[in-house]
Amino acid sequence: MSELSSEAMESEFGTVAGWTEEAVRALGAEHAVPAGCRGSGSEGALRWLADALAVRPGQRVLDSGAGVGGPAGWLAAARGVRPVCAEPMGEAVHASRALFGLPSVVALSQALPFRDGSFDAAWCLGVVCTTEEKAELLGELRRVLVPGGPLGLLVFAAVAPLPPPLPEGNSFPTPDELDALLAGAGFTVTATATADLSDSPPEWQERADAVDAEVERRHGTDPRWAEAQEQSRRVGRLIGDGVLEPRLIAAVAST
């Protein structure tokens, strides 16, 4: 096993990332952003974050835990920046380079290979709940941002006790834990919202579904596909039951 905390996560974020790249290449480039947003979901959520962070052309932007690069690819097209992607799974790093032409490095968010103050803005979507090392992750994001630089997060927060079965390898913070972690890392929260993960144009979901169908056609008998699907189903059930809430957070690094 490499650096993620469960084999199911390695299937979901590694193997399936490679399969996603393969399916997007087969179906066409217009599928890349919708299929490449793994967990950050909706265009509405990305727009909220890009507005809250006031991302402007020419800024140095980091996407930490970038997955296959869908959110960074969207941000590049929508806001005229060229985000740097950092992501621990090699298959996903390959995909973000190949599908979006973005600079991408293999790295955990809690050990970023960048100098202090390298970025004007950063976002980290669907990642805080994949590690126990949340304080270290937020501390690293603070370190690589310029003083006063904005940070955007999508975090799945536990707003009530979570009934099993839980997705393997995840550790969902409560809203209070999250507030304390952000303050402890030197961030001041400037805006929050509950993400509507269905807030995308209809063709977005159609394209994501088409890529999933193509992956299933090619790899549906592989147990890692079933494992990754089960992880998504478990998260979906917790959100549907109202015990897990996708939260958008904008914060600024202390000066």
Ligand SMILES: C[S@@+](CC[C@H](N)C(=O)[O-])C[C@H]1O[C@@H](n2cnc3c(N)ncnc32)[C@H](O)[C@@H]1O
């Ligand atoms: C739910 S996916 C979200 C991917 C992407 N941010 C998006 O919104 O489409 C979580 C991502 O976090 C990555 N990840 C897991 N643990 C991480 C860590 N400690 N540091 C950075 N990334 C991590 C996974 O490999 C996966 O690509």
